[in-house]
Every structure is written in structure tokens, then in C-alpha cells.
Amino acid sequence: MCKPSRLKWLLAFMLMLLLVLAACSGDSGEEAESSDDTESTEEAAEETEEQEEEGEEESEDNIYSIDDFSPVKTDQGEPMDGGTLNFGLVSDTVFEGVLNPVFYEGNPDAEVMEFFVEGLFSFDENFNYTQDGAATWKLDENDDGTVTMTVEIRDNVNWHDGEPVTAEDLAFAYEVIGHPDYTGVRYYLVENVLGMEEYNAGEADSISGLEIVDEKTLKITFTHAFPGIKASGLWDDPLPKHIFGDIPVEEMAESDAVRKNPIGFGPFKVETITPGEAVTFSAFEDYWQGPPKLDGVTLKVVPPETVAEALESGEIDTVDRFPTDQYPDVKDKLTNVEFLGQQELAYTYIGFKLGKRNDDGEAVMDPDAKMADVNLRRAMWHAVDNDAVGERFYNGLRWKATSLIIPRFTYYHKPDLDVPDYDPDEANRILDEAGYIDVDGDGLREDPNGEKLTINFASMSGGEVAEPIANYYIQAWKQVGLDVQLVDGRLLEFNTFYDRVEADDPEIDIYQGAWGTGTDVDQRGLYSRTASYNYPRYASDKNDELLEAGASPEAMDLEYRKEIYNQWQELMVEEIPVFPTLYRAELIPVNNRVTGWNIQDHWNGLYEVGVTQDDPILP
Amino acid sequence: MKFMWKFIVRRIIITFPQLILLSVLLFLMAQAMPGDALTGLIDPNVPEEVKEQRREELGLNDPWHVRYVDWVSGIVKGDLGQSFRFKMPVTEVVTDRVINSFWLSLVTLVFTYLIAVPLGMLSGRYNNTLLDSAITTYTYIGFATPIFIFALVMVWVFGYNLGWFPTSGSVAPGLEPGTMEYYLSKFYHLLLPALSMALIQTVSTVQYLRSEIIDTKQKDFIITARAKGASESRVYNRHIFRNSILPIAAFFGYEITTLITGSIFVERIFAYPGMGQLFIESVLLRDFSVVNAVVLLFGIAMILGALLSDIILSIVDPRIRIK
Numbered sequence: 001m002c003k004p005s006r007l008k009w010l011l012a013f014m015l016m017l018l019l020v021l022a023a024c025s026g027d028s029g030e031e032a033e034s035s036d037d038t039e040s041t042e043e044a045a046e047e048t049e050e051q052e053e054e055g056e057e058e059s060e061d062n063i064y065s066i067d068d069f070s071p072v073k074t075d076q077g078e079p080m081d082g083g084t085l086n087f088g089l090v091s092d093t094v095f096e097g098v099l100n101p102v103f104y105e106g107n108p109d110a111e112v113m114e115f116f117v118e119g120l121f122s123f124d125e126n127f128n129y130t131q132d133g134a135a136t137w138k139l140d141e142n143d144d145g146t147v148t149m150t151v152e153i154r155d156n157v158n159w160h161d162g163e164p165v166t167a168e169d170l171a172f173a174y175e176v177i178g179h180p181d182y183t184g185v186r187y188y189l190v191e192n193v194l195g196m197e198e199y200n201a202g203e204a205d206s207i208s209g210l211e212i213v214d215e216k217t218l219k220i221t222f223t224h225a226f227p228g229i230k231a232s233g234l235w236d237d238p239l240p241k242h243i244f245g246d247i248p249v250e251e252m253a254e255s256d257a258v259r260k261n262p263i264g265f266g267p268f269k270v271e272t273i274t275p276g277e278a279v280t281f282s283a284f285e286d287y288w289q290g291p292p293k294l295d296g297v298t299l300k301v302v303p304p305e306t307v308a309e310a311l312e313s314g315e316i317d318t319v320d321r322f323p324t325d326q327y328p329d330v331k332d333k334l335t336n337v338e339f340l341g342q343q344e345l346a347y348t349y350i351g352f353k354l355g356k357r358n359d360d361g362e363a364v365m366d367p368d369a370k371m372a373d374v375n376l377r378r379a380m381w382h383a384v385d386n387d388a389v390g391e392r393f394y395n396g397l398r399w400k401a402t403s404l405i406i407p408r409f410t411y412y413h414k415p416d417l418d419v420p421d422y423d424p425d426e427a428n429r430i431l432d433e434a435g436y437i438d439v440d441g442d443g444l445r446e447d448p449n450g451e452k453l454t455i456n457f458a459s460m461s462g463g464e465v466a467e468p469i470a471n472y473y474i475q476a477w478k479q480v481g482l483d484v485q486l487v488d489g490r491l492l493e494f495n496t497f498y499d500r501v502e503a504d505d506p507e508i509d510i511y512q513g514a515w516g517t518g519t520d521v522d523q524r525g526l527y528s529r530t531a532s533y534n535y536p537r538y539a540s541d542k543n544d545e546l547l548e549a550g551a552s553p554e555a556m557d558l559e560y561r562k563e564i565y566n567q568w569q570e571l572m573v574e575e576i577p578v579f580p581t582l583y584r585a586e587l588i589p590v591n592n593r594v595t596g597w598n599i600q601d602h603w604n605g606l607y608e609v610g611v612t613q614d615d616p617i618l619p
Numbered sequence: 620m621k622f623m624w625k626f627i628v629r630r631i632i633i634t635f636p637q638l639i640l641l642s643v644l645l646f647l648m649a650q651a652m653p654g655d656a657l658t659g660l661i662d663p664n665v666p667e668e669v670k671e672q673r674r675e676e677l678g679l680n681d682p683w684h685v686r687y688v689d690w691v692s693g694i695v696k697g698d699l700g701q702s703f704r705f706k707m708p709v710t711e712v713v714t715d716r717v718i719n720s721f722w723l724s725l726v727t728l729v730f731t732y733l734i735a736v737p738l739g740m741l742s743g744r745y746n747n748t749l750l751d752s753a754i755t756t757y758t759y760i761g762f763a764t765p766i767f768i769f770a771l772v773m774v775w776v777f778g779y780n781l782g783w784f785p786t787s788g789s790v791a792p793g794l795e796p797g798t799m800e801y802y803l804s805k806f807y808h809l810l811l812p813a814l815s816m817a818l819i820q821t822v823s824t825v826q827y828l829r830s831e832i833i834d835t836k837q838k839d840f841i842i843t844a845r846a847k848g849a850s851e852s853r854v855y856n857r858h859i860f861r862n863s864i865l866p867i868a869a870f871f872g873y874e875i876t877t878l879i880t881g882s883i884f885v886e887r888i889f890a891y892p893g894m895g896q897l898f899i900e901s902v903l904l905r906d907f908s909v910v911n912a913v914v915l916l917f918g919i920a921m922i923l924g925a926l927l928s929d930i931i932l933s934i935v936d937p938r939i940r941i942k
Binding site: 092093094096097098103105106183185187188253254259271272274275276277278279280298299300301302303305306309310312313315361493494495496498499502525531532533 | 652653654658665666667668669673676704705706707708715771774775778779782786787788789790792793794795887888890892896900903904905
């Protein structure tokens, strides 16, 4: 054996590192890297088309509809006394272990907290606060325009260590989040409290808007009325002062009180934590709604690749999320579970670059932008068949979206919105009328000035279908004579995509993105003139007016708010800065032995969940 | 002996520039990745201005050489920085994982040699027989099988279908650390991932051992041993084995390289919280301070592995020492 030279090894190591890095970006993008030039993309597109045609006959049987799923578990038998629920946290990463609502950032941590942390307020299916939670509330509008909310925590609400949850604990949470040393991202939930600005700037030692009336009553005064006071726009997680009181704010997130012995006042308390992998919970007998039926819960991280096997073997009873694309493959095998379903709080959309941002960060429309003509945008909406996309690529578990306020917001969603249907002839007609005519006879339209029109389309990699879907859209637009090309000739990896869209890369004319809707219908964060997430750089006076009205004191009247958002939904179909393409279903499998399970966000009945037998039901 | 010490010292001195070069390279590569830890935080409630402010505070906007100097001066003081994602010092994040990875690697190595030595010996001793062909076939299959596919198959067969082994994690939830049960559970969780890695990784060692043995058994001193009337098993177990195992021992250091590559896949598939998994996650979520720390540790492990191999080789084979 000869001695390998050291330099060679170092080089080999670096090469390996590069490979691994490349593999990683491919990993998040699964399918992405394969085609580097447009030619092969086109080939791929043709192939997909063939596959689509072949697939059509058998696809009839494999189309599902969200309407066939219930969000509430059908109980099969009577729950027994006690028992342990095995919960799978589906994640390809570990949970970080920042187990406190004030400090966490990762979604896996939020899922772990579901079992032992609870907000003080309950809310209904439209995310409006109700009076059924651990605290009740009362609103008073003051003469000077401020609003005072009186929060009364129920007497029997206690922390897991036996101490009562007090008004002081809630006030303490506001003080920590508003503290200059706090580095988390929750400040927007407390910024409207009177005196918060001065406190946050370090100019005041206390927050003038907080008044502790007695042990269980806190008065919070807000600088002005805004709909969020009634609609999930407030901070409602107290922070136990008897534990965190002595810890400096900047050291709280890494303290043992957050990582090793976290407490809450939810139905279960933390027994053991295996960092990053698993948590065991036991029933909290003193829970304010009554003692939980289960003896405990075991939560462990399960990789998405093996979640179906873990459900089949009964290793886990249910999960926080399930990769929907696996559903058609496993539904016949998993006879021991019931699949619950509801619409996911998200939508996919196509966005058009319409303007620039000026020095103040305000969007200014550019009348010369490639996509400036609304007729072009409307024709592009007419040209795509999103129901077909949903059926072919997602087995019907995604479907055509209409409004930017999704149907989950039953109160605000406008169901009869008049959106452009799939109609290529109409698209052709609109384009002809708007002056987009094929001048040089190559089958592709030129712009009204007779110049060549190439629209650059940015789309993200991720999942097996990302590429065929992008190609489908490109094909569909080509059929109405529009020349659309992928930016760089390939899909963009997540970080690259957002870096470039945010930086207003001039090579991008349109892009495909997705938004989670959150729980507030307020759209200012995404579509207002000043919003940094307004990636189209869209702005109009009517839009400003409606978005402001929707968040104004008048909108405390929900009727009025609904009317405003109905108008806004119509405006979006008229002006089309973006158009929504797909709504999504989320499916959650639950073992048949589990009773009382529910996946709706406003459900607060975890303490009533039981199991019918000790061992999981097997297929 | 004096020569050898000289060699070792010289060899150790050479590793320092290697480490510095490594740290610069990996720092530059981490910079080249698009996006940063805050890119993924796309939440309309957290406006771009707030993110920009955080970037400024975290020093993400400084030029790379400023950050490199910051980073290196931290390392010299034993401070690897703060993990953005875990919100705690990188040293603490890494410590837990290093321990897990260390045990996984150790058990894998043990399995690797437990498999390699008998197979290599048999294959070399009875070369060109059916047994040898079978073993060689296995090694070729092993060479051709990617570890990430093989590990998935192993989970599926032994984890889910047969249910012999746990399928994820490093220990059963709810056990008290420090108890016997806890350590047994840890070991039980190690077995399948370690075996998956060892079965693939061992094939190169089997091949080396086989060809060494075939090579050695035709040497003159073996013929002499036989002529002196040594029994066949003594010839193989004492004379041939001893002479063939030395190059394998030297190869030991380089096994670490394979271990690290393997662990990145295997830990992900078995959801085993070790360094490999930490590495992948941190790259995807752009937790740079952790990525840098992990790669640096990987790099050090490899350089030390190479150093170890060279030292063993220099002991075994004096020719190496001659300049």
C-alpha cells in the first residue's frame, strides 16, 4: 500500500464536502438539479405530457376530495381508563427544545408544546376570541380612543408545579417580550399596548398600559382599537414569574426552565425530555377543564420517509402532519387508522412583478413593466387549468383556488367570487384585443409594440411534482401563444428563490410561491404598499384604502370587516397582482383505538382524548 | 526509534497549516450558500426591517474576513459561537451529538472488523473456491450499494417488518439517564444503524485483507515455515495473518472518513441525533455557526485519522520514514 499524499486527502475531503452540499440542496429540492439547460426542460415537459395522457384513464379511481374527510375522529368503542397515546412528530429535523411560547421559533417545538402549553383565550373557527378559555375578557372603549381589555383568569387555572396562574404572570410575559434584551420575534403581538414603545426603547421601567387589579385580573390598555383585539391578534400566554423572575431576559431562552423542566398549565405535564428526539408527558390531574382521561403521552420524532410504516406497526397512534403525497400509496394498507382531513391554512399562487420599491420601502407601480397590462395577467389566469393540476399531480388533494382569503375563514371568504375560469379561447381573445399579436409568425405572441415577449418564470424546487407542475404552466401558457421560460432554465432552491425574489432580481417577471395564511385575515403584511413581503411590488389607492379599513377601529364591527374584505377579494380579481392557484388538504391519520381526537385549530379538548385498548390496533 | 519520533513530530506540525486551510475553505463555502438563517423566516408579522436589524446584530452583514477573524478568535478561546436555531452555545449543541456519534462510530468500527477479518481470511486462504467467490460477490455488491438505500432497506426489513430493532432515535423515550436500562436501550438503538454501516463499509477491508493474504502466502518465508513443518493453521494464523493485518491496521485511520460520510445518511434515516444529522439540518436551515463547528470537527477527525494512519504505517514500514 502506498501512502496517499496528505494534500490529496484534503482535496478529496473538500470534494466530498462539495458533493454533500450539492446533495443537500438537491435534497430539499428532490427533483431539481437534473436539467441545466432549457432544452432538456422542454423534453421533460413533453415526457410529462405523455405520462399525463397515459395516466388519465386510471386516474379516475385515484382522485380524492377533501369533502370526504372529516376533521373529527369517529370513535370506535368506549375509551378505557388511562392508557398512553403515542404521538409522532413528523419532521426531518430534531426539535430544537426551546419549549416556551415566548422564545420558540421552530415549528417542531410548537408541536411539542401543544400538549402542555395553552393560551388563556379560546377562539372559534374564524379565529375570533370566545369566552370559553382559561380566561374570560371584557372590552371597554375609552374616551381618548384607547381600548381597555380586562382579562380575568379562572380561579382553578394552575401551573404544573401547583402555583396559580396569575395576572402578574401574564403581565410578566408582556414585560419580557417588550424588553430591549428580548431577541425573539413576538414583539408585533404586544406593540399596541399603551406605553410599550417607551418601555421597549428603554425609556420607561414599566408598561403604563398594564394594570394588575387583583391576583387573577389584569387590565391591558391598547393605544387604539384594532380588530386583532377580538381576532387572535393578542399575546395570551403567561410566563411563570416565580420561575423566570430571577433570570435575566437574555439568558432565559437557554435556561433549564425552558429546556429541561418546562412548565405550562395545559392538560399534560412534561416528565422526561430526550433532547431533540422524544418527550414523555403525564396527565396533569389539576388541569382547569378537569383531569385528562389518558395517563400520559409519548411523543417522538419520526422521519417523513418512514411515517407510514410507523403507523402501520402501531408504533405511533397519530401525527402532527402527514405527507399528503403518500396518501394514495398507503391508504389501502393502513386499515388500522382513520384519515382525518381539513383544508390547510395555505395557498399557492402565481405572482407578477409590477413595480419597484422606492427608498422609503414603498412599492411604486411601473407602468412599463413587462407584466403591467392587467389583460395579460387575466389571460394567463384563463389559460391554466388548476383543477386538472390538482387532480393530476395531487390526486385531488389540492384543488383550484379562487380567493386570497381561503374558505377556512368561513366568515370572510367570498364563495361566489367571479374568477377567470379555465378557458384558452377566452385567453386568446383577451390577448388579441390587448394587442399581444404574433407579428413574426413563429407561433408566439409579441408585445403590443411588436417586440419579442419572453416572460421569465421563477419556481421553487421541492417535492417530486415541482418540476412537472412548472412545466405544465409553461405549456399551458405556450398554448395561448405566450413564451414563458424558467429563470436560469431550472427550478430554484428555496433560499436562492427567496433571495432573488426579495432582491427584485430583474430576471424574474413572474413567480410561483405559497403563503401560509396564519390565523388573522388582515392582509397588510402581504399586500400593502409598505409590506416587505409584497413581492409583486403592487400598490393601488383602492387597495390601500380597503386594507386600512379592514384593520381600522371600525372593523371591530365584524359585519363591517367582512364587507371590506369582500370588496378586497373582488379588487384582487380585478387587478390581479397575484392569482391564487391551489388550495391544499391536510390529512392526519389516527389509530382506531383513539377516541375524541380532532384536528381543528380551535379544538381545546385534549384532556378528553382516550384510547379503547392498551395496544395499538393493527391492520 | 529516534527517526520515528522525528517523523511523527514533523507530521504533526504539518497538520497545522492543513487545519488553517481547512477552516478558511469551509468558512468561504458556508458564505457561498445562498440565504442565511433568517431567510427561512418568511412571516408577514416579522417585517424585513426586523430581520435586517437581527442580521446586523448577528453580524451577518459584515464582510467575510471580519467574521472569519471573529470566529477564529472565538475558537481559540474555546467558544464556537451561538447557534441561531437552538438559541444556545454551539459547544453545548455539539457536545450531546458528538457523544452519540462517537458511540455509533465505535460500534460500527467493531462490527466492521468483526466482519472483515474472518471473511478476508477465509477468502484469502481458500481463494478461487466457491466460498471465495461468494465472499467476493458480497464485497462487489457492497461496493455497488449506496449506503442510503441499504440503510432504508434495513429499517424496513429489520425495523418494521420483523420488528427486531427500534427504528428511530437514540434511546427509548421516558428512561431515566444513568440507569442500566437507559444504557442498554442506547446500545439497542445503536445496533441496526451500526450494522447497516458496517456491512457496507467492511467490504473494502475484506478485499484488502484478501489480496494481502494471497500475496503473502506465496512469499518465501511462508514456504520456509511450511518446510519447517508448521501446521497449516499455524502458518495462516501466525505467519500470514500477522503480516497481512499490518497494512489493514494502517488503513484504520482512513476508515474515519468513510464513517463520517456514512453517518450523514444513516443518522438521517434512523433519526439518530448525531453529528451527521446535525450537519444536514444546519446546512438546510443555514445555521452557519453550527455548520462551521461540525465541519471543523469532521475535518479535524479526518486529518487526525490520516495522521494516525501515517504513524501506524511508519511503524510498520520503515521505508515511509525515509525522506
